[in-house]
Amino acid sequence: MIAPQKSTKNEPRAGDVAIRIVGMNKWFEQFHVLRDINLTVHHGERIVICGPSGSGKSTLIRCINRLEEHQKGQIVVEGVELTGNMKRVDEIRRDVGMVFQHFNLFPHMTVLENCTVAPTSVLKMPKRDATEAAMRYLERVRIPEQANKFPGQLSGGQQQRVAIARALCMNPKIMLFDEPTSALDPEMIKEVLDTMVDLANDGMTMVCVTHEMGFAREVADRMIFMDQGQIVEENAPEAFFSNPRNERTKLFLSQILGH
Amino acid sequence: MRLRSPRARSYVRDTLIPPQPAPVHVGPIGWLWRNLFASMADFSSRRATAWSVLIGVATLLALWFCVAQIANFLGFALIDAVWHGPKDGQVKACRPTTQGGIQEAGWFGACYPFLAEKWRQLIYGFYPENELWRVNQVFLIGGLGSGWLVAHAVPVRRLWGIGVIFVAAGLGLSISTIFGEGLLDRVGVQILLLIGFVWLILPENAPRRGVGLFMLTAYPLISFILLTGGDIEVAPKLLLAGAMAAGVLLSASLAAERGLLGEVGDLLGEAARTLGWVSIAATALLFFASDIFVDLIEAAGGVALTDKQIAALKWWSEIRSDTDAAPTIADLDGFQRAFGAALSTQELAQLRALQWERPFIDATTAPGTRELWPLPPVETSAWGGLMLTLILAVAGALLSLPLGVLLALGGRSRLPAVRSVSRAYISLWRGAPMISAILAALIMAPLFFGAGAELDRLALVLLGLVLFNAAHQAQIIRGGLDAAPKGQAEAAAALRMPYGRTLRLIVLPQALATVIPGLINNFVGLFKDATIVLLLGMSGLLGAAKHAATDLDWGSQVQAASAYMAASAIFFLFCFGLTRYASAVDREIRRGRNR
Numbered sequence: 001m002i003a004p005q006k007s008t009k010n011e012p013r014a015g016d017v018a019i020r021i022v023g024m025n026k027w028f029e030q031f032h033v034l035r036d037i038n039l040t041v042h043h044g045e046r047i048v049i050c051g052p053s054g055s056g057k058s059t060l061i062r063c064i065n066r067l068e069e070h071q072k073g074q075i076v077v078e079g080v081e082l083t084g085n086m087k088r089v090d091e092i093r094r095d096v097g098m099v100f101q102h103f104n105l106f107p108h109m110t111v112l113e114n115c116t117v118a119p120t121s122v123l124k125m126p127k128r129d130a131t132e133a134a135m136r137y138l139e140r141v142r143i144p145e146q147a148n149k150f151p152g153q154l155s156g157g158q159q160q161r162v163a164i165a166r167a168l169c170m171n172p173k174i175m176l177f178d179e180p181t182s183a184l185d186p187e188m189i190k191e192v193l194d195t196m197v198d199l200a201n202d203g204m205t206m207v208c209v210t211h212e213m214g215f216a217r218e219v220a221d222r223m224i225f226m227d228q229g230q231i232v233e234e235n236a237p238e239a240f241f242s243n244p245r246n247e248r249t250k251l252f253l254s255q256i257l258g259h
Numbered sequence: 260m261r262l263r264s265p266r267a268r269s270y271v272r273d274t275l276i277p278p279q280p281a282p283v284h285v286g287p288i289g290w291l292w293r294n295l296f297a298s299m300a301d302f303s304s305r306r307a308t309a310w311s312v313l314i315g316v317a318t319l320l321a322l323w324f325c326v327a328q329i330a331n332f333l334g335f336a337l338i339d340a341v342w343h344g345p346k347d348g349q350v351k352a353c354r355p356t357t358q359g360g361i362q363e364a365g366w367f368g369a370c371y372p373f374l375a376e377k378w379r380q381l382i383y384g385f386y387p388e389n390e391l392w393r394v395n396q397v398f399l400i401g402g403l404g405s406g407w408l409v410a411h412a413v414p415v416r417r418l419w420g421i422g423v424i425f426v427a428a429g430l431g432l433s434i435s436t437i438f439g440e441g442l443l444d445r446v447g448v449q450i451l452l453l454i455g456f457v458w459l460i461l462p463e464n465a466p467r468r469g470v471g472l473f474m475l476t477a478y479p480l481i482s483f484i485l486l487t488g489g490d491i492e493v494a495p496k497l498l499l500a501g502a503m504a505a506g507v508l509l510s511a512s513l514a515a516e517r518g519l520l521g522e523v524g525d526l527l528g529e530a531a532r533t534l535g536w537v538s539i540a541a542t543a544l545l546f547f548a549s550d551i552f553v554d555l556i557e558a559a560g561g562v563a564l565t566d567k568q569i570a571a572l573k574w575w576s577e578i579r580s581d582t583d584a585a586p587t588i589a590d591l592d593g594f595q596r597a598f599g600a601a602l603s604t605q606e607l608a609q610l611r612a613l614q615w616e617r618p619f620i621d622a623t624t625a626p627g628t629r630e631l632w633p634l635p636p637v638e639t640s641a642w643g644g645l646m647l648t649l650i651l652a653v654a655g656a657l658l659s660l661p662l663g664v665l666l667a668l669g670g671r672s673r674l675p676a677v678r679s680v681s682r683a684y685i686s687l688w689r690g691a692p693m694i695s696a697i698l699a700a701l702i703m704a705p706l707f708f709g710a711g712a713e714l715d716r717l718a719l720v721l722l723g724l725v726l727f728n729a730a731h732q733a734q735i736i737r738g739g740l741d742a743a744p745k746g747q748a749e750a751a752a753a754l755r756m757p758y759g760r761t762l763r764l765i766v767l768p769q770a771l772a773t774v775i776p777g778l779i780n781n782f783v784g785l786f787k788d789a790t791i792v793l794l795l796g797m798s799g800l801l802g803a804a805k806h807a808a809t810d811l812d813w814g815s816q817v818q819a820a821s822a823y824m825a826a827s828a829i830f831f832l833f834c835f836g837l838t839r840y841a842s843a844v845d846r847e848i849r850r851g852r853n854r
């Protein structure tokens with residue numbers, strides 16, 4: 001199943017390992033949040049992680065780009081093992097983009113500035129090139145006309161699409177989505193999900209924490225169900241929805257699909 | 260309501276409540292009723308009646324007190340006030356008849372002829388009268404620049420009226436300069452006109468960034484040179500050291516940005532970058548304010564006068580004290596007799612080219628060496644009045660801001676040493692009164708700089724003020740840092756932005772924007788507290804008022820009250836305006852957050 005790593009880092013091929021997590025554990029003080037997590041994500045794969053609140057889904061994907069530190073086990077992203085070394089952390093963040101539940105756009109900058117601040121200040125990209133690239137991505141998320149507004153002037157759905165464009169501006173190979181639609185009004189969820197579907201169709205490697213089961217059914221290659229800090233079930237979407245193996249998965253699905 | 264049984268949980272009304280008259284509490288009468296009379300019109304029970312009567316009496320007493328006080332004040336400031344003094348001697352205007360004046364004994368009112376004579380002192384202290392235009396320039400640019408920056412709260416295009424006012428004021432003042440004594444010098448008038456026109460043709464988004472940058476860099480430099488006169492003795496090696504420090508710091512920050520200094524490098528790089536720009540600014544200030552700069556100007560366009568020419572100038576200034584008048588033929592004859600033979604034709608022509616006016620004034624102060632530099636020096640001991648208070652407050656607030664930011668950041672640092680030093684500093688200065696900070700700076704400075712060092716008193720006072728105020732600002736800024744959501748730094752981290760740049764580009768701008776109202780209130784406090792330099796023999800606005808109040812020439816009972824009234828009016832105008840602006844910004848921020 002695990003293909004030998006032949007490709008160079010710049011050109012990941014579908015099927016190569018993108019993220020490998022082996023025996024990972026995390027504690028918040030005394031509280032054991034993540035227990036023995038094992039997970040491998042391949043390039044081009046779309047993983048959806050779901051589970052009840054407090055099950056450690058967000059913490060898991062925040063560990064992947066070191067917004068949280070893990071205490072035990074291994075996380076390897078694009079062949080680089082994640083340690084406390086800031087250089088390695090930076091190498092990993094170069095490949096990993098992230099979209100947050102509460103968007104976390106910079107409110108004192110325009111939409112365009114939100115998208116260009118990192119490329120210009122981190123990648124030292126000339127301002128004109130950064131603007132050009134940003135406009136391309138804003139077109140891709142279908143809001144180029146909002147480029148000169150401030151985040152506070154946009155709807156939640158528009159803000160989240162800007163956040164996706166902002167992450168894409170750094171040319172990541174992997175995108176992490178941390179409950180991207182949970183802070184949105186129902187009528188805005190669709191526009192964000194559509195954007196994510198587009199992204200998936202373009203072949204982006206994605207790890208999404210979400211409760212949008214319709215979206216999961218449509219794009220996920222694999223479903224992960226977590227409970228109490230553990231991966232309880234890992235399954236293909238059809239099997240996951242029609243015939244879950246685990247009792248807790250069944251209960252969870254009946255609760256969120258039942259109404 | 261009566262329940263049918265103690266345990267009944269529901270109740271159904273079986274009879275209608277009889278209709279009641281509609282409330283009359285609408286309109287202005289309704290407002291008065293609700294807010295004033297309703298509380299004293301309840302006579303339904305004995306207890307309520309007693310309260311109503313009590314409240315009524317208390318209201319009447321309070322009302323009487325307010326009216327009496329306002330009447331007292333208006334009586335003093337307007338009704339009993341003296342507006343014009345007698346033609347034969349203004350100083351008699353407010354003196355009682357028993358002392359040779361024209362007022363009856365027991366008269367008490369504001370004395371405006373007195374204020375008309377003293378207002379210069381209240382505003383400028385003892386700044387030389389011929390040089391007041393320099394202070395006016397500083398005031399004018401400062402007022403226009405900060406006005407421009409403040410105007411962002413309102414859409415600029417709707418403020419086209421301001422442009423009209425500026426143009427009208429500029430035209431009016433320029434006409435007044437043509438007919439005799441102008442209120443402002445010509446440059447000021449030109450600036451007024453220029454600002455007015457620019458304002459009128461400006462698109463909605465005024466170049467605020469540019470104006471802000473100008474006000475923070477060029478304006479302090481211009482003000483410093485205008486107010487002191489520049490031409491300060493500076494050792495060239497000091498300038499060299501400043502330039503070299505800037506070069507080293509800026510290249511270090513460039514290296515850090517390219518990641519050459521490793522992971523700690525980014526924060527150090529940010530610090531180096533900031534310090535680099537600060538040393539560039541300081542070196543530039545030092546250079547333009549130095550005698551080196553003035554020497555260069557003189558060498559480039561000036562006439563280096565010979566000793567004989569200087570002697571001629573001295574002779575001239577001795578025989579002519581009234582230098583405004585053109586020289587008479589007799590004067591020129593005397594000059595020819597004394598120096599005509601000694602001076603060559605060329606030397607004489609050079610002196611003539613100097614137009615007989617300016618250089619002769621300058622010759623008395625700095626003999627013959629500064630022909631082109633238009634600013635004779637003014638010692639800081641001559642500064643005073645509103646001008647001094649404003650300088651202390653503005654310079655103090657602006658200079659302490661960087662230190663305040665550093666302390667606020669240090670107080671939240673993960674490094675225990677940095678954190679405890681910052682917190683100790685903040686607690687120490689916050690626990691001491693301002694005057695002790697200033698005295699400490701005045702007394703301790705010789706210990707640090709060496710006993711012989713001649714340090715400007717005002718600079719030392721400012722140093723104490725800055726050290727003191729930084730601690731208070733740090734506390735305010737800390738609030739802003741605490742209020743910045745954690746997600747912002749996380750988003751920046753996910754975008755690979757290192758800590759230093761996250762601070763500078765993401766966290767600090769938001770934190771500072773949220774605490775602008777707090778910083779303005781801090782400035783208002785500083786503005787008022789800066790009056791305590793009175794205790795050190797410096798006369799700020801209050802000191803100038805006190806000084807004016809004791810002028811024996813006027814010999815009046817009311818001059819203290821008049822002077823303090825004027826000083827409080829000025830204080831009130833500034834502080835009230837600023838607090839209103841602070842609350843406008845506060846509203847703006849809240850609105851922005853809710854959007």
